[in-house]
Amino acid sequence: MSIDMLAVHDLGNRAVALLDELAAITDEPGRVTRLYLSPAHRRAADRMAEWMRERGLSVVEDAIGTVRGARAPDEAGPSANKRLLIGSHIDTVIDAGRYDGNLGVVAGLLVVEELARRGTKLPFGLEVLAFGDEEGVRFPTSLSSSAAVSGTYRPEWLDMADRDGVSLRKAIADFGGDPSRIREAAIPKDSVIGYVELHIEQGPVLEHKGDALGVVSSIAGQSRFRISVAGEAGHAGTVPMPLRRDAFAAFAELAVAIERLAREGTGNLVATIGRIELKPGAVNVIPASVEATLDIRAGADAPRLAAIDRIRHEAERIAGRRGVTIRFERFADAPTCPMDDSLQDLLAASVASLGEANRRLPSGAGHDAMAMARSFPSAMLFVRSKAGISHNPAEYSSPSDIGLAVEAMVRFVEKLAETHRA
Structure with a gap:
C-alpha cells in the first residue's frame, strides 16, 4: 500500500x-x-x-x-x-x-x-x-x-x-x-x-x-517499597568512624548496590529510589534513621522478583556489617x-x-x-x-x-x- x-x-x-x-x-x-x-x-x-x-x-x-x-x-x-x-x-x-x-x-x-x-x-x-x-x-x-x-x-x-x-x-x-x-x-x-x-x-x-x-x-510489572534504616544518633565530632551506626551511610551503600543490581539485571530491569528522608537532620548529628522509597520495574516478572531477592540479601549483609537494621515494606505490586x-x-x-x-x-x-x-x-x-x-x-x-x-x-x-x- x-x-x-x-x-x-x-x-x-x-x-x-x-x-x-x-x-x-x-x-x-x-x-x-x-x-x-x-x-x-x-x-x-x-x-x-x-x-x-x-x-x-x-x-x-x-x-x-x-x-x-x-x-x-x-x-x-x-x-x-x-x-x-x-x-x-x-x-x-x-x-x-x-x-x-x-x-x-x-x-x-x-x-x-x-x-x-x-x-x-x-x-x-x-x-x-x-x-x-x-x-x-x-x-x-x-x-x-x-x-x-x-x-x-x-x-x-x-x-x-x-x-x-x-x-x-x-x-x-x-x-x-x-x-x-x-x-x-x-x-x-x-x-x-x-x-x-x-x-x-x-x-x-x-x-x-x-x-x-x-x-x-x-x-512492565512493578513493585514499590518503603525502606526503613535504623541506626543510632551520635555526636558528629566525638564518635569514631569504626564505632558508628550511621543509618545514612548504610543506606548509601544499599543505594549503590541497588543501582548495580539493576544494571546487571535482564528484561529491561530498572530500579529507582525516588524519595529519601533522614533524621534527626542536623549538621552535627550522625543520622539515626532513613526512610526512602524504591520502585522496581521490568518487562517480565522473573527478573523483577529475582532483583528484589538480591536486594534484600544485600540489605541483610550491609545491616549486619554496619550494626543497623533495614526493613522493606511492600506497598504496591503489579505483575507484568x-x-x-x-x-x-x-x-x-x-x-x-x-x-x-x-x-x-x-x-x-x-x-x-x-x-x-x-x-x-x-x-x-x-x-x-x-x-x-x-x-x-x-x-x-x-x-x-x-x-x-x-x-x-x-x-x-x-x-x-x-x-x-x-
Missing part, C-alpha cells in the same frame, strides 16, 4: 491542532494541569464530547466521567454485536506536557474521521474512550476510569480522599457522575474484539533506534501485563505497510491498557518521544511521527475488519 506523505503530515497537523486546544483547558493558567474530576477536566470532557458528536459518534458519559463515543457497525454479520475500543486518558500530571494520554484519544477521533472520509465499512462497532484517572495525581488511585470500563473497579476507592479531604465519592457526584452506578460502566467481555491505545513512548528507545513507531510487547499477540501482529503489519521497522518494545510506564487487558485483548502503539521527555512541558512528538502513528492505527482497523469478514 502506497504512502501519501502529504496526507500523513496533514493527519499529524490535525492531531496537533486538537492537542493544542486541549492543552488550553487547564486548572492553572500558564501551564497544563488537568487533574481527575477538576473543573478543567469537566471542560475537557465536554469539549471531547462535542468533537465526538461532530464526527458522527453517539456520545454518553459514564458514571465515573469517561466520555464514550460509539460508531455502529456498517455491515451485518457475526461481529455486528461486537466493538473495537480505542482510547486513552485526558487527565494530566501537574505542569504536564500536551501529548501524554491526550494523543491516544485524539487519535481515536481522527481514526473515525479517516474511516468515514475513505468510505471504509466496518463489520463491527467502534468506540472511542476518553478516560479520566490514569495519572493518579489527585486521589490515591490510578486507572480507576479504565478499571470501571473493564469491570474491575474496587468500591473501596470511593472512600479515598484528596489532599483537601474531598472523597472520591463526592468528587464524582460533583462532576455529574453517579458513584452508585459505576458497575454499569463495565462493558461485557464477550462484546469486545479488543482495545488499542496509541501513546507517546515517554522514553528514549525509539529515538535512539531511529524508529518513529514501536509496537508494545508488554507493560503482556499485550495480545494477535493484535500486536496486526499493529506490526500496519506499521510495516508504512515502511517502518518492526520494532517491539516493553513499556516501563503504566497505562490504561493495563486495566483494559484484565478483561479484553489489548494492544498499544508507541510513537517516538523527543529525548524521551514526558510529564514535562518539554514533552514532544513531531507532527510527522504523529501522522504516521494515526495512519498506522487506521490501517490496523482496516486489517482487523478484513479478519472479521473472513
Whole structure:
C-alpha cells in the first residue's frame, strides 16, 4: 500500500491542532494541569464530547466521567454485536506536557474521521474512550476510569480522599457522575474484539533506534517499597568512624548496590529510589534513621522478583556489617501485563505497510491498557518521544511521527475488519 506523505503530515497537523486546544483547558493558567474530576477536566470532557458528536459518534458519559463515543457497525454479520475500543486518558500530571494520554484519544477521533472520509465499512462497532484517572495525581488511585470500563473497579476507592479531604465519592457526584452506578460502566467481555491505545513512548528507545513507531510487547510489572534504616544518633565530632551506626551511610551503600543490581539485571530491569528522608537532620548529628522509597520495574516478572531477592540479601549483609537494621515494606505490586499477540501482529503489519521497522518494545510506564487487558485483548502503539521527555512541558512528538502513528492505527482497523469478514 502506497504512502501519501502529504496526507500523513496533514493527519499529524490535525492531531496537533486538537492537542493544542486541549492543552488550553487547564486548572492553572500558564501551564497544563488537568487533574481527575477538576473543573478543567469537566471542560475537557465536554469539549471531547462535542468533537465526538461532530464526527458522527453517539456520545454518553459514564458514571465515573469517561466520555464514550460509539460508531455502529456498517455491515451485518457475526461481529455486528461486537466493538473495537480505542482510547486513552485526558487527565494530566501537574505542569504536564500536551501529548501524554491526550494523543491516544485524539487519535481515536481522527481514526473515525479517516474511516468515514475513505468510505471504509466496518463489520463491527467502534468506540472511542476518553478516560479520566490514569495519572493518579489527585486521589490515591490510578486507572480507576479504565478499571470501571473493564469491570474491575474496587468500591473501596470511593472512600479515598484528596489532599483537601474531598472523597472520591463526592468528587464524582460533583462532576455529574453517579458513584452508585459505576458497575454499569463495565462493558461485557464477550462484546469486545479488543482495545488499542496509541501513546507517546515517554522514553528514549525509539529515538535512539531511529524508529518513529514501536509496537508494545508488554507493560512492565512493578513493585514499590518503603525502606526503613535504623541506626543510632551520635555526636558528629566525638564518635569514631569504626564505632558508628550511621543509618545514612548504610543506606548509601544499599543505594549503590541497588543501582548495580539493576544494571546487571535482564528484561529491561530498572530500579529507582525516588524519595529519601533522614533524621534527626542536623549538621552535627550522625543520622539515626532513613526512610526512602524504591520502585522496581521490568518487562517480565522473573527478573523483577529475582532483583528484589538480591536486594534484600544485600540489605541483610550491609545491616549486619554496619550494626543497623533495614526493613522493606511492600506497598504496591503489579505483575507484568503482556499485550495480545494477535493484535500486536496486526499493529506490526500496519506499521510495516508504512515502511517502518518492526520494532517491539516493553513499556516501563503504566497505562490504561493495563486495566483494559484484565478483561479484553489489548494492544498499544508507541510513537517516538523527543529525548524521551514526558510529564514535562518539554514533552514532544513531531507532527510527522504523529501522522504516521494515526495512519498506522487506521490501517490496523482496516486489517482487523478484513479478519472479521473472513
